Amino acid sequence: MPVTTDAPRATRTSVGTHAVEVIGVGKSFGPVRALDHVDLHLDDGGFLAVLGPSGCGKTTLLRCLAGFERIDEGRLAVHGRAVALPGIHLPPHRRQVAVVPQEGALFPHLSVADNVGFGLPRRSPRAQRSRRVEECLELVGLAGLGRRMPHELSGGQQQRVALARALAPRPPLVLLDEPFSALDASLRVELRRDVRDALHADGATAILVTHDQGEALSMADQVAVMRDGRVHQVAPPEEVYAAPVDAWVASFVGEADLFPVPGTDAEGLVDTPLGRVEVTGGADDATHVLVRPEQVVLDGHGIPAQVRTVDFHGHDALVTLALDDGTLVRSRSGAHPPAVGARVGLRVQGACRAVPGGLPGPSPAPRPAR
Template identity: 55%
Template structure:
């Protein structure tokens, strides 16, 4: 089984601060994990160490029962059985599609190379494209061929380095789904490095948020979004409404949006920061029971929904409310705001 285990990984460049600070990460065999974080957090350094392109200062990397990085161990990239899908495909321009896909199939006879190449082209939805040249393909097709090339040698791990960056948003959405399906069809363990929150949450089985060279939280997309470990993670992985709160003995949080039930009241904590998601807030009539009143300061319309910001008394920062369907209010108008569901409290 090809589970990925990264333990205590540390890396510095020159005499500067370490880019990775004892990073820990486990990806179960056959899972697709996304490494998500802001620029400079260490995502690319992690990928390059796993691939074998950089030496770690300390720590270990294991793939199944094989040690790739460890004390006195640094397997060269060609011995790691790792497939890589780089940004923008990076196909060999002088080789046909079929020869690109077959590039890593050394040590197999011609008939097996042809069979495996055709199998991979079928898998990525490009059967019959083998005789074409890379410049005859669209950007999305080139990325599919790059994935087919990475999967052809049956690697123990596939690394995807922000592979959708150069594509337009509509193409990215469809290609993410196709890549996920292809990885699942082969049972490959995969690591997707990205700075795109939507991409990570919609594509991966697990999402590891990296902050200052460490994994701040690794969880399923649903748990990461619904129960983030701290307010920074909450705000980084999605739109968040953060409110200062005091906590009553019965576990109710008192906030600028009124009293709110808590999902898991922390023992002994009497003040903190309440986390809500914009979809938990509702626009209501100004005289509605349980609502607080405010003034609409801005509206950002996205087609499928809109984000309405409302200034409420007792809170310096306008709160964001996600609204689906017709907008009941406009900028400058008074509205009521009501909270649905439980809030999450952080110290």
């Protein structure tokens, strides 16, 4: 069925189905298990970010959804239509799935308008095609630039054109493959906000693949955290950060200091190197107490500590402190942090999360959740 360009994006899912269904999907490359029984669902108009370290399988998942790779097991469906099963593989051009790559990959010999309109049905009236091109350029903040050539645009503008080109035919699914990785940090923040707004304004269903937790947490309605080919947690960004399912997710998403759980008392308090703290989520299998830096308050009272390092970010700073027993803990202070070497007191503010699971292998380096 051809994709129309004159009507608003309609909900194409049938009752009881999802816009995207990933059911028990497995994919191997020789002895390497890239995807291991992955299950994901995304509703129409939703925005899912697949987040994980390099080699976790997120890019393989995107390539399987796009049709660039065949799955070994499981089922992939887009708006109720199976696009991949073992032995059945719908090619990319028949899936009506749009991909926005890491670099815009625009056609250099075509104008901006012609790039955006490239995927629109040729049999559509010219005026109708032009209206949709102008609409998409306005969505991405490039109204009036249709006559320019790609080489006349900045890198951020080229990525906006790539998004407009993906949105133009109103595909059932838009896949974004780390589309901001080649851009400057300040431009990434602005562009990801505008991309999110454009996708929502057009009613698009989208999946973003990224290793940058700032992108995942700030852009998506739902975040899927992957490791070693498996999905560890799928939840809204706030829940992934505040209520991680295990110690690994806690340490990967944002800065986290984890302390062993010796057991809770009748009042739900736990003894830690930071004193007695209140815990939530204390399941029977909980092994660690999660303390986020923003919970560690520095003042003249509390547990004595010495400032080891200060990572200044302008609006705030991440301060690493050493307790007298050598335990290291981090605190997120304001724009005027204490100096390295200073003696301070610290206390934990608010309840902490109790999480299960150890930390097998080296835990990932924490990334700022901004």
